[in-house]
Amino acid sequence: MTSSAHHQPILHNPFVLDLFAGPGGLDVAGHAFDIPSLGIEWDRSACLTRYAAGLDTLHADVSAVRRDSFESLPPEINVLAGGPPCQTYSVAGHGAGRQALDRVKKYIDRLMAGEPDQKIDEELKSLPDPRTALVLEPLRYAIQATRSPNRGHRPYDVIVLEQVPAVAPLWKHYAKVLEDIGLPDETKYKVVFGILDTETFGVPQTRSRAVLIARRVGLGEPSLPEATHRSYEAKEWNWKSGTSEPDRAAGQVHQPTLNEGATASTSGEEPPRCRSMRDALAEPVGSHPGRRTRFLVRSNYGSSGNPGRRGVRTDEQPAATVTGRISRFVVFEHLDDDIVYEGPRFSMNEAGMLQSFPPDYPWSGTGQAQQVGNAVPPLFGAHLLSAALGLHEPDPEALRKPWQPATKEQQAKLRSNGCGAADACTDRCPRPEDQVPPPSSVRPRKGKQTPAK
Structure with missing residues (x-):
């Protein structure tokens, strides 16, 4: 379902927590609406890009923040967003997540039933690729918010998630449990989900994403954003x-030329x-x-x-x-x-x-091509936020203006907050050796599987 209703903001002061924030695609989207955000990202180079862009950032492991320092997050955060790493679910990846879909659904049910985190964490270690379990983190954050004294046990008002199309069955299961069962504190949400093509929202690129938008019951019926452009047909x-x-x-x-019949409009709309x-x-x-x-x-x-x-x-x-x-x-x-x-x-x-990033976005560090490829297209993210929060449609021209990078002083302050030092990572930052994929011997392959050792 897409929206054609008049825009009606549902929150007075939205504040986004962006899990797996990457170099800042969703943060740039929020910037188009003057929405503040805090991103959690564990890749050092992506954090350097974020600091250079002037984005509030925690250089940290999403799972570790949930376990060890959730109470330090700003209590006014009321929008949870996330695009968990897609490598194990992606068609281009090794497919560990696709093979574990049913298993992950069972973990979703157990989390919603209030089963202790420690027991589930121990079992998740047996997954062939630990990144597969990261798709559970948005749900775990939503549950943790209701247990947080710092937040007054207040649940998030809105949840916005996106991933590769292969994750659609998990978003469907997310929707079922959020609507029918509710969080362990009985908070329920109204949810929509589907697969959207980014080129239908003005992004000059064909890219399909499975998305989910949830609003806490009482904040109105959510809807997916309405396409602004026709889809690409090869x-x-x-x-x-x-x-x-x-x-x-x-x-x-x-x-090549576009077939004449393809450009003919059947109506002015x-x-x-x-x-x-x-x-x-x-x-x-x-x-x-x-x-x-x-x-x-x-x-x-x-x-x-x-x-x-x-x-x-x-x-x-x-x-x-x-x-x-x-x-x-x-x-x-x-x-x-x-x-x-x-x-x-x-x-x-x-x-x-x-990717619809503004010109002169300050890509920094190593692996810049990977940063670009992993990011949420900002214009697409802006349409998601618009639909989720009842805002006006984003202005594409605002994202085509050159980005103004942060000053050196601003970058130093951001890095001091995000890493613990103004010019370097510290012991609280994730270690680079923990950021590499598991050995190929534990990755699923076609035919006979090699057991994890």
């Missing part, structure tokens, strides 16, 4: 005649075509010089499991799903006479803009 795009796959591989690439890479990158803005020369992008990545979304795209199409491999996308530039040559690959600034 079948609507045809290569001009006379071009074969070997020709394209050799660089003799012709411009039909939304516009989804935004393209050219829409996002052609014009100069901030330090971005603009990509005025027409280009093609070749990629075998970023299909969201849909083979029709792979392959070659032109600048008149949205980008394939931006992942940590965005720096491997090969960009071919071509002139009007069809002379084709390999051009510069996407810069991190451009990759961020394809």
Whole structure:
């Protein structure tokens, strides 16, 4: 269900706690509405990006904060948001989470029944990939809020979650227990969930996400955001005649065109075509010089499991799903006479803009491509917050203005609060060696499984 009702804010002063906050996609979304947020993120480089962007941050393990320092979180937080790590659920991943879906559902039921955390934590250690259990953390935070003396045992008013489509069955189970059973203190929520395509919300990229929006009973019926653009259909795009796959591989690439029938509007209310890479990158803005020369992008990545979304795209199409491999996308530039040559690959600034981050967002530290790929597209996040909180639709132009980074003094203060020191990590920060995936010997493989040792 999508919303067409008049906007009616449901909270006077929303304050977002963003679990697994990454480099700041949802925080940037909140910034568009002047909504304060606090992000918890354990990757050091993502935190450096957040500090440079001026975002309040805790460099910490989400699970450890819940266990050991929940009472230190600001008690005025009333919106819980999170996009748990997707590697074990992603189509591109090893699939440990997909194989553990039924097992995780049982843990959800046990948590809602009030079973002790310590017992469940001990059992979760047996999962082949410990990241699979992180999808439980939003629920565990929601429960912990009702047990917190610092909050006056007050539950969160709104919950907003997003993940890869493979997690949809878990969001469905979340919805069932939040509506029918309620938290252990009997707090219940009204919930909607579904799979949305980011290009239908103005993001110049095809990316499908399973989302959940919950409002505490008494705050009105929630609804999913209403699409602002048409979805991308690969079948609507045809290569001009006379071009074969070997020709394209050799660089003799012709411009694809949208079928005439696909652009015809049957009514004046039909939304516009989804935004393209050219829409996002052609014009100069901030330090971005603009990509005025027409280009093609070749990629075998970023299909969201849909083979029709792979392959070659032109600048008149949205980008394939931006992942940590965005720096491997090969960009071919071509002139009007069809002379084709390999051009510069996407810069991190451009990759961020394809994710709908503002130009000049201060990507920092190492693994910047992975940071970009892991982030919630800010414009998509803004639509989620808009629907969840009853706000007006976000202004896309606000996210196309160059981002103003924090000063060195501001960064030092943020890092002192987030890491414990103004210029370095401290003992309270997660250790880098704890952030690597488990050995391949415990990752599920096709065929015979190797047991964890």
